[in-house]
Amino acid sequence: MVDAPSADNNAAEAFLQGGSLRHAPGPYFGSYGGRWMPESLIAALDELEETFNKAKDDPEFRAQIADLNKNYSGRPSLLTEAKRFSEHAGGVRVFLKREDLNHTGSHKINNVLGQALLAKRMGKTRVIAETGAGQHGVASATAAALLGLECVVYMGAEDCRRQALNVARMELLGATVIPVTSGSQTLKDAINDALRDWVANVHNTHYLLGTAAGAHPFPAMVRYFHEVIGEEARAQILEQVGRLPDAVCACIGGGSNAIGIFHGFLDDPSVRIYGFEAGGDGVDTGRHAATITLGKPGVLHGARSYLMQDDDGQTIESHSISAGLDYPGVGPEHSYLSDIGRVSYEPITDSEAMEAFRLLCRTEGIIPAIESSHALAGAIKVGQRLAAEDTGTAKDKIVIVNLSGRGDKDVATAAEWFDLLDKDSAESEIGKEGEQL
Amino acid sequence: MASKAQMTSKSAAAIDRARAQGRAALIAYLPAGYPSVEESIAAGIAAARNGADLIEIGIPYSDPVMDGQVIQAATTEALANGFRVSQVFDVVAGITSQTDAAVLVMTYWNPVVRMGVDEFSRRLAEAGGAGLITPDLIPDEAAEWMEASDKYGLDRVFLVAPSSTAERMQRTVDASRGFVYAVSIMGVTGARSSVSTAAKDVVAAAHAAGAERVCVGLGVSNADQVREIAAYAEGVIVGTALVKTLGDGGVDAVAALTKDLSTGLSPEEA
């Protein structure tokens, strides 16, 4: 896990001579991406691609997005310097990109608004979505309510039980939640059932995929809707400190918040970029979701990418304390950025993430999502490495962390983890099951 | 390539034998390793001896997005019982050594990628397999498979759907060898009470694009439906109904259902 900045920069510079990394249009990112999908869905993917391509060049669509971002989501999100937290990161200056302050509490809103608008442009009246803990389900239900679309959310049966409050939230917003009982009954199976629904209802239904994965055009399209994160962050850091950061950190589930912030800095060779995967109990325990770190290339859910799989190519179940990172696949653009050495991907264990979670609460008065806590834990390591380098003093080094979401949903999990609950309390029971209030 | 392909296609030969008898071909789908490897071989042999011209052996996979609940349940059970992908070659060899049926393997793509497309193809050919049906591989992504299937003389059966545009239909028909798999409806596998009218249009479009052999699958479960499809397609594919029967009544029940389904293959019996 030793940092190799020079190799990093050489690869990036070499690539830059060939052109920009920022707007890779798909379908392929190197040998990754593509459309590993049933023929029945190809026409819908073509329609989506065409609609998206037209929309993104249409000033009216861009104005609609800009208006919703500003007046509904509350963008631009702040860039907050975390001065007391910085002391624990080798003394470098740490800045937080505050996606936690968006409406619904995470970056997810950027993507759902964009895709729901596209659904309307295609004349579709119904959206379907998959969700693990419920974050993307809640965001989808929100966008559907706002734009008057029917919304059906697929969620693993076990997750429904553990996340009863998020199920209620989606239902309050008018969505129907369908518990998924097939396969391992987790997020990947929710995606499978959503795809089965889509094949049967594609005439009136858009599949609102929640991360920068899946078949073309999803990875490039989801990135597009999240690019605003990186663009804002770049402008904000230039305005606040007058220069680019030394490093940018984000957590990786499917990779949407990460690709959104990375986008702003991919073409700046001086900026080192880090993606932090869920290391669960530890990468040598088999119980983790460190897809790029330990997976092998394969095809799942429409794209070729790194994948957690056994020797037979069967998908392996992932494990993470963070439901949003608990996915055995990863977006294809990340696989590519890893292979060419532009972005470094490293695992963060549950314990490391929870320590960073507590630290941010106590030093900054911000309760982060456990997903985002993986990025915070990574930033601590990156900050310490930067501080140990002999160029300049720690105080002159700058790290930006994408704080992808707020941790209100994670309070019961955290309380259980830190043993804050009375053993007999109802919350304690819930916390044991991983409920996120 | 086309003429050489036709000479070596086991699936085409099996369909043509049926055609020479004035009827459509019957294709029976069964999952490998369900309920056990031995019984899946026995079920395949029983189907082939009771009217199935081609046998389609499915590889149980963790994420079968094109399958409905019956087949999902069967393949999940096979995996839970420890099924390994390489056992599919035992199943194929077990059936081809006992019958004249052409035996294809139906597989989601990742298990093939994992083994290596060339290695998988070589072993399938060695086992006497006819080729592959690939529900989540479209010709656009199939460069490696096109090469391996030519090298080992295997059929490549791609799917066409009611949603396929004329351009995609042409491309898929051109890329296929053996036959073209026409998906009868927009949906996943599972028995349905009636065959959608879309099926006939898909078959007509495939024929218009030059396909000589088009077989219809998804939702076919009884002899009446077989008869309806046999009137316009070269083959009829039955899956869910056979899998359910195998689970409920074992190998003998598969033999009986196949025999019954095969009564629908000849138009004169209508």
Ligand SMILES: Cc1ncc(COP(=O)(O)O)c(C=O)c1O
């Ligand atoms: C707050 C938060 N961050 C990160 C993620 C991970 O998703 P992605 O990698 O697509 O950003 C999730 C997913 O639910 C999330 O809720």
